[in-house]
Amino acid sequence: MSRFHLRITALTFGANFSDGYALGGIGIVLTVLTPAMGLSSLWQGILGSSMLVGVLVGSVVCGWLADRFGRxxxxxxxxxxxxxxxxxxxxxxxxxxxLVLRLIIGFGVGADYALGPTMVTEFVPTRYRGGLLASLTVMWTVGYVAAFFIGSWLVNLSPDAWRWMLASGAIPALVVLLLRIGTPESPRWLIEKGRIEEARIVSARFLDGTLDIDKLASESSPAEPARYRDLFSVKHRKNTAFGIIFYNCQVIPYFAIYTFLPAILVLLGMEDGFSSGAILNIFLLFGGIAGLWAIAKIDRRPLTIYSFVIMAVTLTIVSVGTSWPMGVVVLAFAVFTFVMSGASNLDQVYPAELFPTRLRATGVGFLNGASRLGSAAGTFLLPVALSAFGLTATMLVLVAILVIGAVCSVLMAPETAHLSTEELGAH
Incomplete structure (x- = not known):
């Protein structure tokens, strides 16, 4: 692994950090805006989910563009x-x-969600692919946790401090924008398009010639343009279906719960919302870091199955435990948070490993978009459901989604951990 492999991964951190920071920030900001602007639970759901809708559109549109015209x-x-x-x-x-601005931010983040994992997958060696892809999700967690602590401090400084909280997301975006100047095209995409000499130049300049262009070119033929219908062909439809179900069952509970974490903590009876939220955010961060170890040591299929099972059990305890000792509820919530954060590393790993090079950005973009459709619906409906049905019924619906994820993984999850980039999507 070279310094360039680390660089291309680090440059991809930007979208994940920005997404986590923006979603963590809106949860804090809404606690101030709701009374200030008289927001209904409907508007809270719309604003909480708006960026996810933008991610959906950006992922789907820009993933296809990247397969057609380059990354x-x-x-x-x-x-x-x-x-x-x-x-x-x-x-x-x-x-x-x-609402309009958060839809636009989501579009940009969605574009990068389609491109980032694709670039990492097509540049880095197979043995490091899982760990480096998983690290992208850790940066989402870092962004979310940073927003929680910065936002909790900032919004209390003045009535307009929420403006600074939202606008501060421009700072990491500008840094990433400047650092990405000079990023090369994916050599594997160039080979798929028959542009062998350009791929050779990229390999020589950025990869020290370690990518065997002649071998890859001999095993490849110029590919037909990517089409969304190819994702549902006989060859790819099982992986596409698994990706949609797995990804949605991961992110619907995650985004719904952690976008409105302050409100959920109040309903659980945790009077000191900041302290409880701080504890859970620490578990969120360390869970993401522990997930890097899990990705390196445990194959994709068993890690997916067992994480769904543990999350379903612990969230059930949280759902029905409002009359239990607070320590039990907090412990179950902390374990759920830890495992959810670690397992969510798979969200950046599995989609990029389900499809071949010619369809990779299209497939990753489509799965990201499909997952954001589900998570946007869940995030939009959560405050409405909490108001109409209460905490227990709402949380048990999320438990059912986790159970569906476990069953789907048992029946459909492929094992991709040890496949080379050229073998991905071929089975």
């Missing part, structure tokens, strides 16, 4: 959108403009 251009330019829209949040004067 490099979109990978370099999407952070212009994120930086400008993030900074513009400072000037909003009502929920409608905030």
């Amino acid at each position: 490099r251009l979109v990978y370099q330019l999407d952070f212009i959108v994120i930086a400008v829209a993030s900074a513009a949040q400072f000037f909003v004067d009502g929920p409608m403009w905030l």
